Amino acid sequence: MTRTRILGVGLLLAAVVPLAACGSSTNPLTPATSAASESSTGGASSTSVTVGSADFPEAALLGEVYAQALEAKGITVKRQFNIGSRETYLKAITGGEIDVIAEYTGSLLNYLDKSASVSKPDEVYAALQKAVPQGLTVLDKSAAEDKNSLAVTKETATAWSLKAIPDLAAHQSELTIAAPPEFKTRQQGLVGLKSVYNITPAEFRPLQSQATVDALKNGQVKAANIFSTDPSIAANGFVVLEDPKSLFGSDNVVPLVRQEKADSVKAALNAVSAKLDTPALADMVKQVVVDKKDANVVAKAWLTSAGLL
Structure with missing residues (x-):
C-alpha cells in the first residue's frame, strides 16, 4: 500500500515519475515530470512547506487536503503530487525535496521493518x-483506513x-493475480502470500490503476490487489477475501513529515487526522x-x- 493504489485514473493523475534506481543520484523530482504549484493564503508567510503525494488519486487527494489545511494556517505550500511509488517518494522526503506526504501506517511499517509482526x-x-x-517523524494517525486486499469476482468466489x-x-x-509491480517483491504482496499463507500464484500480472480492475472484471485474472476505499469494489460487486492472519494488517492514514518542519505543520495536520475517518x-x-x-x-x-477552513 505501497502503497500504489488500484483506483480509476482521474484528472488528478499527472506524469508518473520513473522509479529511481537503487543508489542512483538522480533527483526523483525533476522539473519535467513534477506537478508543482505554489500558493498561499494572502500575505507573506515565514513558513513554507512542500507537500508531496504518491501516484494514485487517493494519495493526491490527501495531499490536497493537507495542502489546504496548511494554507488555512497561513503556511505557503508548494504541491509536488504524483511522484511515484513508495520507493521513489521516500527518496524525495529523505532528500528534502518534499516535506510532507500522506502515508499508511501498516504499509510503511512493513516497508521499513520487514520483520514487524504487529497488526492492531x-x-x-x-x-x-x-x-x-532519522530526520523524519509521523504525526497523529487518523481513523481513516485504506487497506490492501485481495478481491475476486462473485463468479470466482462461488465457483x-x-x-x-x-x-x-x-x-x-x-x-492469476493482478497488482502493481511492487506487489511482486513486497511482504504485503507475493512474498507474504507465500510466507504467511503458502500461496504462490501460477501467474502474476503487473498492472496499474484501472487496468487491474478491468483485468479482474473481464476474467483475465482470478484475483486482484484492490484497496479497501476503491469504489470499483462496490460498483462491480467484487468480493474482498478475508485476511485471517492479518497479512495486510491495519493501514491508517498518517502524515509523514520532515522533523525540521514538524513543529510548523503538526497543529494543522493533527487537526485533519482528528476529523478524517474511513467513510x-x-x-x-x-x-x-x-x-x-x-x-x-x-x-x-x-x-x-x-470546520478546518
Missing part, C-alpha cells in the same frame, strides 16, 4: 514511530468456494474517481464541513 492499529502506529528514519485468502491455496495452479475518505475518493470532481474542490468541501 495502535501497535502498528507505535512500532512505526520507532521505525521511521471456487472462496471466503478468505487461505481458500485460494487449493487453486494455485489456476490462480469520509471513501466518499471523497468516489467523488474524485467516479464523479470526476476536481480534487481541490472535494478537499475544500470536506475541510469546510469538518
